[in-house]
Structures are given as structure tokens and as C-alpha cells.
Amino acid sequence: MEFTDLQIAFSAMGILLVLIALRLPVGFALFIVAVGGVAALKGWDVAAGMIRNEPFDFAAHWSFSAIPMFLLMGAVAHNSGISNSLFYAARCWFGGLPGGLAVATNFACAGFAAASGSSTATAAALGKISVPEMSKAGYDIGLSSGTVASAGTLGAMIPPSIAFVLYGIFAEVSISKLFIAGVLPGLLTAGIYALMIIARCKVNPSLGPPLEIKMSFMEKVIALKDVWPLLVLIVAIIGGLYGGLVTPTEAGAFGAFVAVVISFLQGRMNLRVLKDSVLEALAGTAKIFWVAIGAVMLTRFLAMAGAEDFLKDLVGSWAAEPLLLVLAASLIYIVLGMFLDPLGVLLLSLPLLLPMFEALDLNLIWFGVLVVKYIEIGLLTPPVGLNVYVIKSVVGPEVSLETIFKGVGWFLVCEVLVVLLLVFFPQISLFLPSMMQ
Numbered sequence: 001m002e003f004t005d006l007q008i009a010f011s012a013m014g015i016l017l018v019l020i021a022l023r024l025p026v027g028f029a030l031f032i033v034a035v036g037g038v039a040a041l042k043g044w045d046v047a048a049g050m051i052r053n054e055p056f057d058f059a060a061h062w063s064f065s066a067i068p069m070f071l072l073m074g075a076v077a078h079n080s081g082i083s084n085s086l087f088y089a090a091r092c093w094f095g096g097l098p099g100g101l102a103v104a105t106n107f108a109c110a111g112f113a114a115a116s117g118s119s120t121a122t123a124a125a126l127g128k129i130s131v132p133e134m135s136k137a138g139y140d141i142g143l144s145s146g147t148v149a150s151a152g153t154l155g156a157m158i159p160p161s162i163a164f165v166l167y168g169i170f171a172e173v174s175i176s177k178l179f180i181a182g183v184l185p186g187l188l189t190a191g192i193y194a195l196m197i198i199a200r201c202k203v204n205p206s207l208g209p210p211l212e213i214k215m216s217f218m219e220k221v222i223a224l225k226d227v228w229p230l231l232v233l234i235v236a237i238i239g240g241l242y243g244g245l246v247t248p249t250e251a252g253a254f255g256a257f258v259a260v261v262i263s264f265l266q267g268r269m270n271l272r273v274l275k276d277s278v279l280e281a282l283a284g285t286a287k288i289f290w291v292a293i294g295a296v297m298l299t300r301f302l303a304m305a306g307a308e309d310f311l312k313d314l315v316g317s318w319a320a321e322p323l324l325l326v327l328a329a330s331l332i333y334i335v336l337g338m339f340l341d342p343l344g345v346l347l348l349s350l351p352l353l354l355p356m357f358e359a360l361d362l363n364l365i366w367f368g369v370l371v372v373k374y375i376e377i378g379l380l381t382p383p384v385g386l387n388v389y390v391i392k393s394v395v396g397p398e399v400s401l402e403t404i405f406k407g408v409g410w411f412l413v414c415e416v417l418v419v420l421l422l423v424f425f426p427q428i429s430l431f432l433p434s435m436m437q
Contacts (some may be wrong), residue, residue: 005041009305012037016298021383027287030294037301050300055293062249066165066175068285069252073160073259074116074125075277075284077233080263083125085226086111091133092215092223099201099208101137102147103194105130109151110190111227113158114234115259118284119342119379123152123387127394140207141399143197146407148394149387151193153376156342158186160237160255162288163346163375165248167368170350174365175248176241177433181365182372183238184428188421189376192414200410229262242436288343295347303351322360326423329353329367330374337378342386345378346371369429370422377415380408 003011012033019029039047058064077083090104090111097103109126116122127148134144156163159179168175201208215223236258240246246254263269332353336345349371357367379387388404395404422428 005305006307006310008037008040009302009307012040012301025290027290027294030291030298034294034297034301037298038304041301041304050297054297054300058293058296059289061169064165064169064289066160066249066252067162067288068281069256070117070160070162070165071121071284071288072277072281073233073252073255074112074118074121075280076256076259076263076269076273077112077115077229078121078125079273079277079280080229080259080266080268082115082227082229083108083112084129086230087126087129087133089223089227091211092213092220095211096213097198097201098205098210099139099143099197100210100213101130101134101139102143102197102201102208105134105144105147106151106190106193106197109148110154110158110186111230113155113186114160114237115230115255116155117160117162119153119155119376120386120390121284122155123148123390124394126152127391131391131395134208137211138206138209141395142403142407143200143207144407145391145395145399145404146409146411147193147197149385149391149404150380150408150411151190152387152390153379154186154190156372156376156379157182157189157369159183159241160248160251161372163342163372164368166292166343166346167350167371168248170347171354171364171368173368174433177365177436178368179238179241179248180432180436181369181429183432185369185373185418185422188428189414189418192418193411196410196414229259229266232262233258291343292347295343299348299351302348322362323423325356325360325362326370329370330419333371333374334377334381337374338381338383342375342378346375363426363430365433366422366426366429370419373415373419373422377412377419380412380415 016029016033019032020026035047035051038050086108087104090108091101094100094104094107105126108130109122112125113122116125130148131144135141155161159182161179161182164178164182165175168178197208233255237251237255240254241248241251260269263273332349333345336349357364379385382405385405385408388401388408391404392399392401
């Protein structure tokens with residue numbers, strides 16, 4: 001029985017979902033399906049040629065050198081204690097509110113995102129500190145775990161963001177402007193999260209009882225003294241990009257250098273901290289590149305099978321109206337985000353959607369912010385909500401995945417509101433980039 005190219009492509013995607021459901025690492029699953037699919041379509045010689053060429057062609061792209069540097073910056077910031085200082089300062093300021101520790105965690109995640117660039121790294125760093133603190137204070141485990149998992153996604157939106165680096169390279173738009181464009185949407189998301197937490201805990205105080213914070217205003221101000229390294233990092237990176245002093249690729253290396261210097265001046269840098277930070281950055285880079293290479297190879301396979309043209313025809317009737325195209329893109333990202341790694345979603349979707357947005361002359365900076373927002377949502381939706389699994393590894397076996405997924409439910413409602421605001425008020429994303437030269 002002969003199979004058409006499209007039938008092979010859809011069968012391959014079914015196999016991919018099965019492999020992911022069996023908990024095979026996403027990078028391996030993408031690679032296996034891509035190579036097997038190309039072999040079925042074109043033969044093993046073509047598949048072998050793709051294995052020889054694609055990984056090098058992808059990894060050799062100069063702009064990707066920003067990724068290990070941003071990861072190193074985040075690892076140094078975490079290992080030198082910035083995340084601890086952030087949470088303590090936020091606890092002093094917000095702990096007395098209903099759900100105050102959750103609110104503090106939310107804003108600490110937003111702050112650490114500016115020194116990380118990675119959602120999973122942000123969730124892991126703050127989860128280790130805040131979840132035990134909230135448990136001691138009698139917080140509902142669904143609220144505490146859901147807060148860290150959800151607020152951790154701000155690492156994808158608040159600059160510097162690895163997701164923006166990848167989008168900027170593939171969309172061929174300014175990564176500097178993408179970074180700046182993510183500031184207001186990131187702060188908006190954190191603010192809406194905080195309002196939701198306070199409202200829920202006001203209605204039901206048992207979810208997150210307020211703490212008794214016996215500190216004067218000046219004592220709270222003094223608690224901010226250990227947060228200065230984060231402010232220096234933000235000024236160094238955003239100021240350098242905004243002022244045209246460094247490129248996005250150079251900003252990663254510059255940020256990592258500044259993080260090392262700061263931790264040295266604080267007396268927190270030693271051989272062990274440096275070694276741990278480098279190893280974390282290497283491991284994170286390997287994981288990202290492996291997934292990205294697998295996704296690129298799968299994209300090549302789907303293009304050979306004609307899946308791109310099929311999807312264009314499927315969405316084509318929606319592509320004449322901007323609002324309908326945004327709705328179609330939303331559906332595509334939400335469905336893909338439920339099953340694929342965020343990087344895989346990004347690299348698989350852009351070849352399909354970018355030409356459509358360009359044809360309607362829609363702003364690709366604005367679209368980039370929407371794409372990263374959808375990636376954030378994908379980090380929380382079952383069955384492959386990576387941030388949920390990160391928090392699961394932090395809280396241990398006593399808390400079920402179901403409990404954490406329920407905990408992020410309210411945050412997903414907030415995400416719907418944020419998406420609507422970004423769609424109908426594009427200036428939220430475009431105001432700051434419009435001020436750049």
C-alpha cells in the first residue's frame with residue numbers, strides 16, 4: 001500500500017506525540033521523527049545528508065552565541081545569591097498583603113527574568129526558595145506552586161529573552177527592538193497576576209494568609225540594598241542595547257561579564273560558583289540546541305512532505321483579514337504548545353505564519369511579542385507544560401502534577417486577558433521600540 005507524502009507527514013506527527021507522551025526527551029523525539037520521515041520520503045542517503053549538514057548549519061549561526069552567554073549570566077546571578085536577595089526584598093514589601101508571599105514570588109520572578117532570559121531557569125531558581133517559604137506560612141500548595149510555575153514564564157518575555165533571540169533571527173527583525181518590546185507586556189502580565197492573587201486571597205484568606213511584617217518604611221528601603229546587582233545588570237544590558245553600544249549578540253557576553261564582576265565585588269564569586277555556573281550554562285545550551293536542531297530538521301521534513309502548503313491552504317481563507325489571521329495563529333500556537341517544546345513550536349510555526357503576516361503588512365515586532373506570549377502559555381498547558389514539570393521536580397513526589405496544573409488555571413485566565421489586550425492595543429508592545437533610533 002502506497003502512502004502519500006502528506007499521509008507520511010501526519011503519521012510522523014502522530015509518532016512524535018506518542019514519543020513525547022512516553023517521556024522521551026523532546027530533542028531526541030524530534031530528531032528521530034525528522035530523520036525517519038525524510039528517509040521514508042527521499043531515502044536514507046538524503047536523510048544522512050541532512051544529519052551531516054543541518055546541525056552544523058544551525059549551530060554555526062553567529063547570533064546563537066548570545067544563548068550560552070545569557071544562560072551563563074543567569075547561572076552566575078542565581079549561584080551568587082541574587083535570587084535569594086530578590087525574594088527577601090519582595091517579601092519585605094509585599095508579604096503583608098493577602099497572598100503576599102505569592103505576590104512577592106511573582107515580582108521576584110519578574111526581576112530575576114531580567115537576569116536570566118529563560119523561563120525554566122527563573123521557575124527553578126525562585127521555586128527552590130519561595131515554595132518552602134509559602135508552605136511554612138500555610139499557603140495552599142496549588143497557589144504556591146502555580147504562582148512560581150506561571151510567574152517563571154516571565155523569563156521568556158522580560159528582556160533579555162532567549163525566545164526573542166530565536167524569533168529575531170528567523171524573522172529577520174531587530175532583536176534589540178524585540179527586547180524593548182517585551183518590557184511593558186512583561187510588567188503588565190506580572191501586574192495582572194498580582195491583582196488576581198490578591199483578589200483570590202482576599203475572598204479566601206486560607207489560600208494565602210498575609211504575614212505580619214513589622215518593618216518601618218526605611219527598613220523596607222534598606223532591604224533593597226542587596227538588589228543593586230540586578231539593577232546594574234538591567235542598566236548594563238538594556239542601556240547598552242538602547243544606546244546602541246552593544247549588539248544583542250554582544251549583550252549576552254557583556255551581561256555575563258558584568259554578572260561575574262558583580263559577584264566578585266560582592267565576595268560571592270569563587271571557583272565553585274564559576275564552575276557550577278559554566279556547567280549549568282553548558283547543559284542549558286546543549287538542551288536548547290538539541291531541541292532547536294531537531295525542530296529545524298522536522299521543519300525540513302514537513303516542507304518536503306508539502307505540509308506547509310497544506311496548512312497554508314487550510315488557514316488561507318483566514319489570512320485575508322488581520323484579526324482572523326491572529327485568531328488562526330492563536331489556535332495553532334495553543335494546540336502546538338500543548339504537545340511540543342516551546343522552541344520546537346517556535347521553529348515549526350514561523351515558516352508558516354511569517355509570510356502571512358508579512359503579506360498583510362502586519363508589524364513583526366508586535367507579532368513577535370504575541371508569539372512569545374503564546375510560548376509562555378504553552379509552558380503551562382498540559383500535557384507538556386515544561387514549567388509545571390520544573391516545579392514538580394522542586395516540590396517533590398508529595399505534590400501531584402494535577403495539583404500544580406490546577407494551580408496554574410487561574411493564571412491561564414489572566415493570560416487570556418493579557419493576550420486580548422496585546423491584540424487590541426498593539427501600542428503596549430510597540431510604544432518603547434518606537435522611541436528607539
